[in-house]
Amino acid sequence: xxxxxxxxxxxxxxxxxxxxxxxxxxxxxxxxxxxxxxxxxxxxxxxxxxxxxxxxxxxxxxxxxxxxxxxxxxxxxxxxxxxxxxxxxxxxxxxxxxxxxxxxxxxxxxxxxxxxxxxxxxxxxxxxxxxxxxxxxxxxxxxxxxxxxxxxxxxxxxxxxxxxxxxxxxxxxxxxxxxxxxxxxxxxxxxxxxxxxxxxxxxxxxxxxxxxxxxxxxxxxxxxxxxxxxxxxxxxxxxxxxxxxxxxxxxxxxxxxxxxxxxxxxxxxxxxxxxxxxxxxxxxxxxxxxxxxxxxxxxxxxxxxxxxxxxxxxxxxxxxxxxxxxxxxxxxxxxxxxxxxxxxxxxxxxxxxxxxxxxxxxxxxxxxxxxxxxxxxxxxxxxxxxxxxxxxxxxxxxxxxxxxxxxxxxxxxxxxxxxxxxxxxxxxxxxxxxx
Amino acid sequence: xxxxxxxxxxxxxxxxxxxxxxxxxxxxxxxxxxxxxxxxxxxxxxxxxxxxxxxxxxxxxxxxxxxxxxxxxxxxxxxxxxxxxxxxxxxxxxxxxxxxxxxxxxxxxxxxxxxxxxxxxxxxxxxxxxxxxxxxxxxxxxxxxxxxxxxxxxxxxxxxxxxxxxxxxxxxxxxxxxxxxxxxxxxxxxxxxxxxxxxxxxxxxxxxxxxxxxxxxxxxxxxxxxxxxxxxxxxxxxxxxxxxxxxxxxxxxxxxxxxxxxxxxxxxxxxxxxxxxxxxxxxxxxxxxxxxxxxxxxxxxxxxxxxxxxxxxxxxxxxxxxxxxxxxxxxxxxxxxxxxxxxxxxxxxxxxxxxxxxxxxxxxxxxxxxxxxxxxxxxxxxxxxxxxxxxxxxxxxxxxxxxxxxxxxxxxxxxxxxxxxxxxxxxxxxxxxxxxxxxxxxxxxxxxxxxxxxxxxxxxxx
Numbered sequence: 001x002x003x004x005x006x007x008x009x010x011x012x013x014x015x016x017x018x019x020x021x022x023x024x025x026x027x028x029x030x031x032x033x034x035x036x037x038x039x040x041x042x043x044x045x046x047x048x049x050x051x052x053x054x055x056x057x058x059x060x061x062x063x064x065x066x067x068x069x070x071x072x073x074x075x076x077x078x079x080x081x082x083x084x085x086x087x088x089x090x091x092x093x094x095x096x097x098x099x100x101x102x103x104x105x106x107x108x109x110x111x112x113x114x115x116x117x118x119x120x121x122x123x124x125x126x127x128x129x130x131x132x133x134x135x136x137x138x139x140x141x142x143x144x145x146x147x148x149x150x151x152x153x154x155x156x157x158x159x160x161x162x163x164x165x166x167x168x169x170x171x172x173x174x175x176x177x178x179x180x181x182x183x184x185x186x187x188x189x190x191x192x193x194x195x196x197x198x199x200x201x202x203x204x205x206x207x208x209x210x211x212x213x214x215x216x217x218x219x220x221x222x223x224x225x226x227x228x229x230x231x232x233x234x235x236x237x238x239x240x241x242x243x244x245x246x247x248x249x250x251x252x253x254x255x256x257x258x259x260x261x262x263x264x265x266x267x268x269x270x271x272x273x274x275x276x277x278x279x280x281x282x283x284x285x286x287x288x289x290x291x292x293x294x295x296x297x298x299x300x301x302x303x304x305x306x307x308x309x310x311x312x313x314x315x316x317x318x319x320x321x322x323x324x325x326x327x328x329x330x331x332x333x334x335x336x337x338x339x340x341x342x343x344x345x346x347x348x349x350x351x352x353x354x355x356x357x358x359x360x361x362x363x364x365x366x367x368x369x370x371x372x373x374x375x376x377x378x379x380x381x382x383x384x385x386x387x388x389x390x391x392x393x394x395x396x397x398x399x400x401x402x403x404x405x406x407x408x409x410x411x412x413x414x415x416x417x418x419x420x421x422x423x424x425x426x427x428x429x430x431x432x433x434x435x
Numbered sequence: 436x437x438x439x440x441x442x443x444x445x446x447x448x449x450x451x452x453x454x455x456x457x458x459x460x461x462x463x464x465x466x467x468x469x470x471x472x473x474x475x476x477x478x479x480x481x482x483x484x485x486x487x488x489x490x491x492x493x494x495x496x497x498x499x500x501x502x503x504x505x506x507x508x509x510x511x512x513x514x515x516x517x518x519x520x521x522x523x524x525x526x527x528x529x530x531x532x533x534x535x536x537x538x539x540x541x542x543x544x545x546x547x548x549x550x551x552x553x554x555x556x557x558x559x560x561x562x563x564x565x566x567x568x569x570x571x572x573x574x575x576x577x578x579x580x581x582x583x584x585x586x587x588x589x590x591x592x593x594x595x596x597x598x599x600x601x602x603x604x605x606x607x608x609x610x611x612x613x614x615x616x617x618x619x620x621x622x623x624x625x626x627x628x629x630x631x632x633x634x635x636x637x638x639x640x641x642x643x644x645x646x647x648x649x650x651x652x653x654x655x656x657x658x659x660x661x662x663x664x665x666x667x668x669x670x671x672x673x674x675x676x677x678x679x680x681x682x683x684x685x686x687x688x689x690x691x692x693x694x695x696x697x698x699x700x701x702x703x704x705x706x707x708x709x710x711x712x713x714x715x716x717x718x719x720x721x722x723x724x725x726x727x728x729x730x731x732x733x734x735x736x737x738x739x740x741x742x743x744x745x746x747x748x749x750x751x752x753x754x755x756x757x758x759x760x761x762x763x764x765x766x767x768x769x770x771x772x773x774x775x776x777x778x779x780x781x782x783x784x785x786x787x788x789x790x791x792x793x794x795x796x797x798x799x800x801x802x803x804x805x806x807x808x809x810x811x812x813x814x815x816x817x818x819x820x821x822x823x824x825x826x827x828x829x830x831x832x833x834x835x836x837x838x839x840x841x842x843x844x845x846x847x848x849x850x851x852x853x854x855x856x857x858x859x860x861x862x863x864x865x866x867x868x869x870x871x872x873x874x875x876x877x878x879x880x881x882x883x884x885x886x887x888x889x890x891x892x893x894x895x896x897x
Contacts, residue, residue: 301892
């Protein structure tokens, strides 16, 4: 365990921009439609200036510094890089091939202590493909194995370099609701008892001097309790997977006993039924908006209007939950559908600006990077995407992607395959020579 | 591995993939006695579907995609008594007594068709008690029929209608077996019974599956097939046995062999779950060896590698826009698949295999189109609309009756509030056989299933 922590620290240390700034180029994109990601409407004929890996300016009337490299954005759109909340990026190559899949560990004696960092693979094709789709940062979560606690997730960038971790152990994930009930022993009663007991053990561990024995009965390993201590004191965010309105209320009801909990609701399919309570508790939500089916008894009230109604009630809502075949690069499709909802009588959607924010600045804020990522604002990371059209439109795609001011290649297994099979000509040599 | 509600891909990819199609005739023996003219209505579990009443309607001023590659700007679509009466330009006269629907700024397409759905057999809520899509008790179960599993109260049907404009869909058994059973084609019309949804006269399909799923299911039990060669071995023997049965006196009926006989006679179509290019080529050889035809490969993520072969064999590829990587045989999936197939002149169908994806087949098609455009393969919008209308109908054996806006065809029509290939567009009105079954402007003109009554979210926009 100790060795793993050291490894994690080594991997995490050089994160952010320090080692990359040498590669970062100063540049300006001019005459493009600029959407800053902060919820505002897009600005035509705008300019974005990036220096030393950071955004310097973005918007209308921005002066282009003399001598700086410029990119003509005529007819194109510029946005911040997409921020994908709750992904499994870098944790598997082929989901169904267990050997390549590090998303969960149901035979591990540990749970809350588990940390995704050692598993993250910067060379994963899914990272390459997501990057090509305009995703530049993401939160990565482990999935539940044998416990309601899945472990600790990280925030990553999708740059081509090896320094993938931006913030290790950024959050802890706990699963409640039907799935949590099953994991905890068969009922929601068991799940809540397990959760409260774990938080209490963690609180006790935090008060012990190093090496001191814990008192009384303990259910958690020391490593798990130590990990959860950060949750109890609010230094690590607790993401709670929960769907049903009643279950959401029960999560909000944790606060009196554990007042420092920094909660994020994940899923919250029935959130709109308790929107005002969530708003009053100032707890943000990460959800997948197009889920409109009663897929389970805990999601009977599922509707695509969930996000719009939550937002209207004052809840901070991000689009996320991109896992498995639900690829992060499809985030704009999710967002665009929320704009489409505004034309459906009785439905509640988002404005275009709000929809873009739901896949850029809002998930960045929820992940602890408010103002630092997911937005084209001075001082934010130089994650910039140049699109060939309206980025929320299904027919649009990135033309260029910069991460920390470094222009990214768009090479991947997929791009090589499409190049090889663009024609089927094998007159002179087999396809295997076509590379 | 425990999965939370949205973490179901693995389970689903197993349950969904393979369907067995079976044709109109129920039993080969009976068919033999009665001859090939047996009417669909005489088949067991016969369709009781009747079109609901509609009004003579004229959609005027919209951009019309006819589903077969035609586009008419400022077009007119007339339908009456459940049938398309005429499709033309602004000069087409609207007969007296027709309701005029102003389509200015809007678009009209045929009803959307999903060739690969598990609605009803894997309905919502997805609980074990309703999980009826995979009869995984034997590698070949051509004897089972999906329609005997369909729960007509699945709320997924109404979501597909309202958000996706889906008017027709083929419900397949899953892909756990090499031969999963008969698929059934349904009109997307709420009904108390499955028979009330059955598409009149649609041929059956046999759902088959190659590749990972059957070998995983049965190999995992230490049973044949454990390998791809095992898959072929079991299949070939099943066909040989069926041929022997076909040549016999049918004194003893065998439900499974009845189905296979229907395939061998060309009465039942084959919808074959198959991902890899090399494997599809082998399946085509098996079909030649055994004397049947594969109508469509489903999930064919590597179809782009053999577009020429698929074209030559007149086989459709029913595909997602860009699913990839979730299983080994999906590792070479690329978003340009559909476009590269179209470039080869092969038949492209966009399918869902997903209760959410079925609500956005138009968007999936648009994504696939855009991916092609970026590599210089520009498929016109009007042709792309055919990927989720006419081509699907053709591959389901109902292309003569639906899937396109042509005089005399079923009036399955969607009025979209914008270009259906745009993210910002949704169905505004949907007609099935000329009956208005969804109207965005009328909260009551929208189905609510029995299951949803009195529960949270009942009747809400979804």
